Structure formats: C-alpha cells, structure tokens
Amino acid sequence: MHRTHTCGELTLNDLGKEVTLAGWVQKSRDLGGMTFIDVRDRYGITQLLFNMDDNAGLCEQARGLSREFVIKVTGLVVERSNKNPKMPTGDVEIKVTKLELLNAAKLPPFLIEEETDGGDDLRMKYRYLDLRRSPVRNNLILRHKMAQEVRKYLDAQDFLEVETPVLIKSTPEGARDFVVPSRMNPGEFYALPQSPQTFKQLLMVSGFDRYFQIVKCFRDEDLRADRQPEFTQIDCEMAFIEQEDILNTFEGLIRHLFKAIKDIDIDAVPRLYYQDAMRMYGSDKPDTRFGMLFTELNEIVKGHNFPVFDGAELVVGVNASGCAHYTRKQLDELTDFIKRPQIGATGLVYCRYNTDGTLKSSVDKFYGEDELKKWAVAFNAQPGDLMLIMAGPTEKVRKQLNELRLEMGNRLGLRDKNKFSPLWVLDFPLLEWDEETGRYHAMHHPFTSPKPEDIALLDSNPGAVRANAYDLVINGTEVGGGSIRIHSRDLQSLMFKHLGFTPEEAQKQFGFLMNAFEYGAPPHGGIAFGFDRLVSIFAGLDSIRDVIAFPKNNSGKDVMIDSPATISEEQLKELCIKTTV
Known part of the structure; x- marks a missing residue:
C-alpha cells in the first residue's frame, strides 16, 4: 500500500506516529525557512511541514511541487501551532522525513477548490478534475449512501433486486426511444429502455411478488435541469396489493431515507387529489412548503x-x-x-x-x-x-x-431548500387528448388501470376516466410516480383500443404481455422514483447534473469524451445503414 492513513483521519490521538500519506497537492506556502503543503485525497486534507533547518534538500524538493502533483510522504504526526478548527485534521500536521513524487501534473484549467473559477462548460470538459472538488465528491458520496439505504429498506421488506434487459423493443407510447441497430439482424433495431415497465410486470406474472432495481433508463427528449438522456430510477413492483399498500410501503421508504440520511423525521405524507391540486395550485406537482x-x-x-x-x-x-x-x-x-x-x-x-x-x-x-x-x-x-x-x-x-x-x-x-414537504397526488386522468394527433394518449402509460368505477366511461366519456395512479412530490418536484396495473387481457385490449391501436398493432407491439396475462396474472402495481432528482433534493441542488458522475450538457453531449460522435463508413456498412450527404 502507498499509504498507512488517509488525508482525513489523523487527530491528536495519533501524535508521535510515523505515517505515510499519498494524494494530490492542494496548495503550498513557502515561508522561507519552512514550507507548508496541503495534501488532499477523497477523505480530506492534511498539512505537511518541511523545515529547512532539518533537511534543506527535502525542503527544496517540496518547493518544486505545484498544484495537483501526486505525491507520497512519510513523517511524524506533530501538533500544529496554528490550528484550523474548520478541518477534521486541523489539530495536527506531518513533519515530513521522506517525499516521493508519484506523478507531475499540468496546471489545471480551473481552481480545484470548493469555490472554483471554472464555468459549467469548462468543468464538464474536465469532469475528472471537477470530481476532485469536495462539493462534487460529497454529492456522489450522498448518492452512494442513498442507494445503500434504498437497498437496505427494500431488502427488509422482502423485495428482490432483479436485472432486466437493456436491449429491448421500441414502443410507440411515451418519449422518443434511443435505438440501436442490430448487425446480426439487418434492418432491425433494439431500443434502450425508457423504463423496465413490461419486464417488471412479467416478473409479477412469474411470481416474483416484490421486485426492485436501481436501473439506468434512456429517453431521447429535450433536456433541462432535471432531465438527462440517461437517468437512474428506483424501479419497484408488487403483486397481490392495492393502492394503499403501495402508498404505505413507499412512503415508508421516503421516511427511512430522510431519517437515515438527514436525521429528519417526516410526518405522515398528506394526500391531494389531482383535481384539487390543479384547482388550488395550478399544478399536479405543487410546492407545499x-x-x-x-x-x-x-x-x-x-x-x-x-x-x-x-x-x-x-x-x-x-x-x-x-x-x-x-x-x-x-x-x-x-x-x-x-x-x-x-x-x-x-x-x-x-x-x-x-x-x-x-x-x-x-x-x-x-x-x-x-x-x-x-x-x-x-x-x-x-x-x-x-x-x-x-x-x-x-x-x-x-x-x-x-x-x-x-x-x-x-x-x-x-x-427553503432545507425544508422538505412531501405530498402524494392521487387519481390522475387516465387519458389526455392530443390535438396534434387527434386522439387520446395515456397520461402515464398504457398499462395503468382505470378506477374500476370509471371503466364504463371509457366508451362514453374517456376524458373523465380516472387512473389508479399516484405521484410523490417533494418541494414542487415529482420524484416518483406509479399506478395499479391492468392485469386482465380483455381490459388491456380495451385500453389499447381507446389509445388508437388496431388489434393487430396491439398484438405486434405488446402481444407478449397480453399473452402472459392469460396464464394467471395477479393484481399488481408499482412505482418508480427518479433517483437523480431525489438525490439532488437531498443535496439542496437545482440540477441533477451535479449528482451524476459524468453527465451530459443541455445539448445531450458529453464534451469530455466528445460524444455523440460519427462512426466510420465501415461500421455503417456492417449495420446496413446508408448515409446521405
């Protein structure tokens, strides 16, 4: 190992110990007879002391170090004369006896400090440098902790984590798909999943009555602060349940996260019907702070x-x-x-x-x-x-x-970003009219069950039919949404009919699901949380980009690796894709 300790753990209890640290040079201060260097790793910062009287050669070597040089030092832990109460290691410093340069570094294009002088575009181009800054690193540590607590809670509730396919079939509902050409099946395409929706329903048919997955999803849609072309969901499904079971289970998840991560006790989450939310706030995701x-x-x-x-x-x-x-x-x-x-x-x-x-x-x-x-x-x-x-x-x-x-x-x-006001919004409309296409579209997705008492309205007044659907809203942001699903082939066929599908189109697109319903599908429902959004709310941030390790910009580009990019004519030919100039 290059080190015996990290740069964030030494205290007065370690006085007199010989230690070895490794990390990056944060900054240095040359005071003539003495040189001080702050060395940084992901755990914190420790001050190093080089004394000209003790070892002039070592001190000269330290003076040659610049920002972001990678170094390894050995020395004794001593008490600092000018302590820094703002640092966990602020009571001690290392009196260096040995210095090894592991790697030199170019001068970074921006300051790698809490408050940097780098703009968004520059920091995204050099994201690997931006990730060295403690605010960005702390966001990813928060993300990690939240993911672990999600797994901890759901495992205790008997949920099984099951991975579902990433290369699937394109469907006509929802946002645009990202498509992937198949070399082995010329002229045919996979799609990247907008969600694992049909697969988790098939898992319910299979008898996996409690499923979850922290899963990557993809949508080719216009971007903004809370959207990325690839994003992460906490995807969940339960069988043999009713809406109340879903609300109670996942309200429990949110309360667990607030307590475990922020030590905040959340009261029972209030509920508001969609119609009342629109009347009182003009929004189906009202900020109730x-x-x-x-x-x-x-x-x-x-x-x-x-x-x-x-x-x-x-x-x-x-x-x-x-x-x-x-x-x-x-x-x-x-x-x-x-x-x-x-x-x-x-x-x-x-x-x-x-x-x-x-x-x-x-x-x-x-x-x-x-x-x-x-x-x-x-x-x-x-x-x-x-x-x-x-x-x-x-x-x-x-x-x-x-x-x-x-x-x-x-x-x-x-x-106030330090105040949290969660809210359930219930009973959304099942369908919404689209003037451009001249037909109804599913407000959530075509597998959402209508309220049983409203099914008769599908033929006479489809716009009045309420969905067995629910959203969880926190501080004016929708962080989760789901529904009780249709589990009857006849009702699913009726839903497709009202969405403008012919029986042949419905069978071609979703026949696998309707066929599965004929083999004993249980009542089931679920929910999916936008994990990136949830983490950004816990972090008090406006943009989900700040809680993603390598995000895309507002044009959907990764300016660090220059993606998306063109591919060679040879690759296009292999995929049977013709280009036009």
Missing part, C-alpha cells in the same frame, strides 16, 4: 364592464402576504415575468391592501372601494397584503398563475 393557494373570483368580479374579467373562463389570483409595499417597478417586473414566451400570459391585475386599510387596484376605473373589499374578503387578505390576479381559459391561466406563485415564493424566500 408555503401557502398562497389560489382564490377563484368569477362570482365577485364579473359584470362590472371590465372586458378582461367578463370575457374570461376563469378569474383567479393569489394573496402575497406583506407585499402591499411593492413599487410600480416591482409590479412591472412581475408582469414582464408572466408575459415571457415560456408562460404566455397577457397581463396582471393587482390590488394593494394598504396598511391604513385603504384598497388600491390597477383597475379602479371598474371597481370601487366596496367591490375591492369583497376581493379582500375572498382572499382573506389583511392590511399590508398584495392581491395578484390573472384571467383566461381555465387550464391555461391556472398554469400561468402557478408560475407566478412559484416566482413570488422565490422572491419572498419561502422555498
């Missing part, structure tokens, strides 16, 4: 000759407590925010409830003091509050107001 619930105003604002309100399907707003002092400039900023193309609102109405009890709105021309008092009552507003109101088509305006609510939460400091 703060209030500011929606207030609908149709009954009290219409009929006053204000065209914007009179012509709207829904008039709705939020009460920003304590914000009556907002200036015209601040209100204009909020208006500009909701007018951004990503949100697409046309305007914002506001009403100040001044601390002196008076009410002043941006539409005083249409609404007098008595009418504005009705607004204040509806909002349960108090002097000092600011009412923010929007109008438009119901679904659209709710989504727009949700964006404004979240922005106000940010501005008021209500979205």
